[in-house]
Amino acid sequence: MKVAVLGVGTTKFGELWGVSPRALVREAVKEALIDANLKLADIEALYVGNMLSGILGRQENLGALFAEELGISCPAFKIEGACASGGLAVHNAILSVLAGIYKTVLVIGVEKMTDHKPEEITSALMGAGHDEERAAGITFPGLYAILARAHMEKYKTTEKDLAAVSVKNHYHATLNPKAQFQFEIGLEQVLTSPIVAEPLKLLDCSPTSDGAAAIILSENRKQKTENRKPVFIIASMVATDTLGLAGRRNLTSILATVKAAKKAYQTAGVSPTDIDVAEVHDCFSIAEIIACEDLRFFQKGKAAKEIIKGKTRLGTGRPVVNPSGGLKACGHPVGATGVKQIVEIVTQLRGEAGARQVKKAKIGLAHNVGGSGAVAVIHILKND
Amino acid sequence: MKVAVLGVGTTKFGELWGVSPRALVREAVKEALIDANLKLADIEALYVGNMLSGILGRQENLGALFAEELGISCPAFKIEGACASGGLAVHNAILSVLAGIYKTVLVIGVEKMTDHKPEEITSALMGAGHDEERAAGITFPGLYAILARAHMEKYKTTEKDLAAVSVKNHYHATLNPKAQFQFEIGLEQVLTSPIVAEPLKLLDCSPTSDGAAAIILSENRKQKTENRKPVFIIASMVATDTLGLAGRRNLTSILATVKAAKKAYQTAGVSPTDIDVAEVHDCFSIAEIIACEDLRFFQKGKAAKEIIKGKTRLGTGRPVVNPSGGLKACGHPVGATGVKQIVEIVTQLRGEAGARQVKKAKIGLAHNVGGSGAVAVIHILKND
Numbered sequence: 001m002k003v004a005v006l007g008v009g010t011t012k013f014g015e016l017w018g019v020s021p022r023a024l025v026r027e028a029v030k031e032a033l034i035d036a037n038l039k040l041a042d043i044e045a046l047y048v049g050n051m052l053s054g055i056l057g058r059q060e061n062l063g064a065l066f067a068e069e070l071g072i073s074c075p076a077f078k079i080e081g082a083c084a085s086g087g088l089a090v091h092n093a094i095l096s097v098l099a100g101i102y103k104t105v106l107v108i109g110v111e112k113m114t115d116h117k118p119e120e121i122t123s124a125l126m127g128a129g130h131d132e133e134r135a136a137g138i139t140f141p142g143l144y145a146i147l148a149r150a151h152m153e154k155y156k157t158t159e160k161d162l163a164a165v166s167v168k169n170h171y172h173a174t175l176n177p178k179a180q181f182q183f184e185i186g187l188e189q190v191l192t193s194p195i196v197a198e199p200l201k202l203l204d205c206s207p208t209s210d211g212a213a214a215i216i217l218s219e220n221r222k223q224k225t226e227n228r229k230p231v232f233i234i235a236s237m238v239a240t241d242t243l244g245l246a247g248r249r250n251l252t253s254i255l256a257t258v259k260a261a262k263k264a265y266q267t268a269g270v271s272p273t274d275i276d277v278a279e280v281h282d283c284f285s286i287a288e289i290i291a292c293e294d295l296r297f298f299q300k301g302k303a304a305k306e307i308i309k310g311k312t313r314l315g316t317g318r319p320v321v322n323p324s325g326g327l328k329a330c331g332h333p334v335g336a337t338g339v340k341q342i343v344e345i346v347t348q349l350r351g352e353a354g355a356r357q358v359k360k361a362k363i364g365l366a367h368n369v370g371g372s373g374a375v376a377v378i379h380i381l382k383n384d
Numbered sequence: 385m386k387v388a389v390l391g392v393g394t395t396k397f398g399e400l401w402g403v404s405p406r407a408l409v410r411e412a413v414k415e416a417l418i419d420a421n422l423k424l425a426d427i428e429a430l431y432v433g434n435m436l437s438g439i440l441g442r443q444e445n446l447g448a449l450f451a452e453e454l455g456i457s458c459p460a461f462k463i464e465g466a467c468a469s470g471g472l473a474v475h476n477a478i479l480s481v482l483a484g485i486y487k488t489v490l491v492i493g494v495e496k497m498t499d500h501k502p503e504e505i506t507s508a509l510m511g512a513g514h515d516e517e518r519a520a521g522i523t524f525p526g527l528y529a530i531l532a533r534a535h536m537e538k539y540k541t542t543e544k545d546l547a548a549v550s551v552k553n554h555y556h557a558t559l560n561p562k563a564q565f566q567f568e569i570g571l572e573q574v575l576t577s578p579i580v581a582e583p584l585k586l587l588d589c590s591p592t593s594d595g596a597a598a599i600i601l602s603e604n605r606k607q608k609t610e611n612r613k614p615v616f617i618i619a620s621m622v623a624t625d626t627l628g629l630a631g632r633r634n635l636t637s638i639l640a641t642v643k644a645a646k647k648a649y650q651t652a653g654v655s656p657t658d659i660d661v662a663e664v665h666d667c668f669s670i671a672e673i674i675a676c677e678d679l680r681f682f683q684k685g686k687a688a689k690e691i692i693k694g695k696t697r698l699g700t701g702r703p704v705v706n707p708s709g710g711l712k713a714c715g716h717p718v719g720a721t722g723v724k725q726i727v728e729i730v731t732q733l734r735g736e737a738g739a740r741q742v743k744k745a746k747i748g749l750a751h752n753v754g755g756s757g758a759v760a761v762i763h764i765l766k767n768d
Contacts (some may be wrong), residue, residue, distance in 0.1 A: 051444055052438075052444075054436075054438030054439045054444075054464075054511060055438045055439060055442055055444070058439055058507070058508070058510075058511050058518075059511055059515065060435055060436075060438070060439070060464055060466055060511040060512055061464070061465060061466040061511070061512045061513075061627065061754055061755050061758060061759070062464075063464075063465050063472075063624065063759065064465065064466075064624045064625075064627050064754065064755060064758035064759045065514075065627050065758075067624045068624070068625075068626045068627050068628075068631065068758070072624075073623060073624050073625055073639075073640075073643070074623075074624065075475075075621075075622035075623065075624065076465075076622075076624045076759065077463055077465060077472055077475075077476060077622075078463070078464045078465060079461055079462070079463060079464075080438075080444055080445075080446075080447075080462045080463075080464055081445060081447050081448065081460075081461060081462060082444055082445040082448075088447075088461055091459075091461075092461060092476055092479070092480070094483075095476070095479050095480045095483040095485055096476070096479045096483075098482075098483035098484065098485065099478075099479040099480075099482035099483040100482065101479055101482065123442070124442070126442075127438060127442050127443055127444040127445070128444055128445045129445075130449075131443065134442075237459075238459035238460075238461075239457060239458075239459060240447065240448045240451045240452070240456075240457050240458065240459065240460045241448070241452075241457055242452045243445065243448050243449050243452050244452075247452065255457075256457075259457070370445055370448065371445050371448060374445060374448035374449075374452070375445070375447065375448045375460065
């Protein structure tokens with residue numbers, strides 16, 4: 001598998017009160033087109049990753065809507081898979097290129113969340129969960145708190161270990177001008193922040209965000225732009241698991257991640273130790289610890305202690321995890337997240353990440369999860 | 385392009401009060417698996433076409449949800465494009481097979497509409513439309529009434545012509561045991577039925593329906609089942625147009641259909657006169673007249689008079705249009721419709737359509753539309 005990423009773009013992530021979804025998309029797409037040195041007329045198909053527009057905005061048909069907004073009339077699709085909508089849109093766009101049907105494909109991830117009341121958003125997000133979980137009144141922080149408890153019980157993971165993930169990601173975000181929270185936080189600050197769902201505190205949780213990201217994919221060919229390392233997606237794998245936690249045998253691992261990762265490493269012909277930089281789905285601090293184990297960056301049960309030692313921090317570790325700031329500090333506009341992860345990895349592999357550049361980054365990985373692990377998408381990218 | 389349809393299945397369409405979406409899916413998939421002589425373990429990816437589950441049911445993540453329900457953990461995706469969600473799911477499943485990534489792919493179209501109040505459904509369906517149209521308080525019957533008025537003005541199409549479409553489709557549905565309305569209606573009955581949006585009356589409009597349909601796609605290879613004509617999809621094309629009518633130059637034609645049809649005929653290497661049987665998107669009677677022209681079954685402005693003469697009716701015409709009863713009489717569970725159209729065409733091309741069999745049917749076409757023409761998907765199928 002080898003599909004070129006010709007261009008990438010994102011809006012700033014954050015509480016963008018004054019900006020409509022249409023404007024977010026225009027901004028991200030404009031940046032990606034300039035980056036790729038392409039025109040809208042070059043785009044042969046459009047994939048949109050979005051989760052909440054139907055529930056929160058009562059607007060569907062986003063493929064046609066954004067095609068109209070951009071002024072193109074190419075085939076257009078909306079792909080939805082909860083918080084993995086962006087990654088799944090990228091996956092299907094890749095398939096369409098590999099099929100030889102569309103040569104140059106635009107993928108947009110977009111979400112506008114902050115126009116709605118917090119309790120509406122919390123309720124809408126449970127649209128990704130199992131109906132029994134919803135009926136029981138549990139929320140996503142609650143679901144991940146269950147995973148955290150299981151992990152703490154089995155591997156002696158501590159609340160301080162969890163907090164260290166947020167501390168690292170906030171540090172990375174200070175180096176990312178597009179991030180939602182460009183300020184550092186301390187361990188004590190996380191540990192004393194209000195409890196959301198014990199043991200998860202406010203600063204263990206990713207925020208509600210607005211934002212859009214766009215990438216342009218094409219057949220395996222060099223970019224038009226000179227003086228720049230071309231970047232290729234060399235694996236794109238998806239796996240699913242039960243929607244609800246009740247159906248799982250093991251609560252200390254996300255089986256969908258384990259399965260997708262195994263296939264992705266195989267397809268790419270690389271091993272976990274080859275990964276220089278990764279964007280992983282840290283919707284909650286515990287999720288990053290579990291992801292680093294399921295992706296085999298560290299042995300099962302060992303990730304927390306490695307992370308707190310700085311082994312995934314920019315400048316001191318390898319692989320650097322979530323240099324963008326991750327979902328925690330760069331922001332988590334759910335449908336945009338999976339696409340923005342690819343944008344970050346491409347930027348890193350090109351050597352264009354500025355202050356947050358991972359030195360000599362050659363191979364990168366993006367890991368996007370939907371629901372409490374019901375679906376996982378993994379992309380592996382490589383520069384040439 | 386050549387992708388085999390190995391198996392097909394549908395539930396009955398109708399007001400299925402006592403049946404959950406999960407049960408609808410189980411039933412359609414079971415039938416498709418038996419038909420294909422395959423097991424669930426053979427399925428490598430799942431595509432779900434659905435529009436309204438988010439808005440009406442606050443449930444997203446349907447890919448993972450139905451994978452869980454079926455007991456498989458393969459990659460799973462929800463594709464949404466309003467009433468074209470089913471056709472777009474089929475299209476993306478075809479791309480995934482052509483990409484060589486998934487060998488055997490299950491496509492499900494499903495919608496559960498009748499659990500909700502009519503005004504809720506009407507409002508939810510406007511999620512497919514333009515925000516300005518929604519703000520103006522217009523509904524889908526209103527949008528199609530505008531198209532009908534334009535067509536009547538330009539081509540002298542009459543209300544009787546419109547009514548004839550519904551009369552034909554209800555006749556066809558009497559021959560389809562899965563249809564929602566298995567009874568005939570007369571011209572006078574349509575003309576005197578309550579006005580919904582002038583000139584469209586109640587019996588010009590497709591109903592609110594529940595139902596699911598499933599197909600199994602595979603690489604270009606013979607089916608395992610003996611004594612049966614293999615059926616192949618030989619073209620799958622998508623086009624988009626503006627979401628709202630205000631952006632269109634011409635209201636007597638659906639440009640997305642015209643564009644997708646042109647590419648589909650080209651790819652398949654067939655002409656409109658080669659089509660023996662077609663399932664077209666008759667969400668309203670006027671839509672079938674416009675579709676028959678845009679698909680070039682008849683010259684522009686001539687379809688209405690040909691349809692009323694019986695030129696698309698089983699037994700008297702060619703191509704036979706909507707032998708299943710169409711959206712009008714077989715039913716229109718929106719996300720299921722595009723998949724059910726493929727089921728009907730496959731059944732016809734195999735010669736297994738019983739009382740509604742189109743004699744010597746060799747080439748068939750399915751035409752699925754989202755919104756008031758914002759997106760169109762066209763599939764052309766052929767038996768071997």
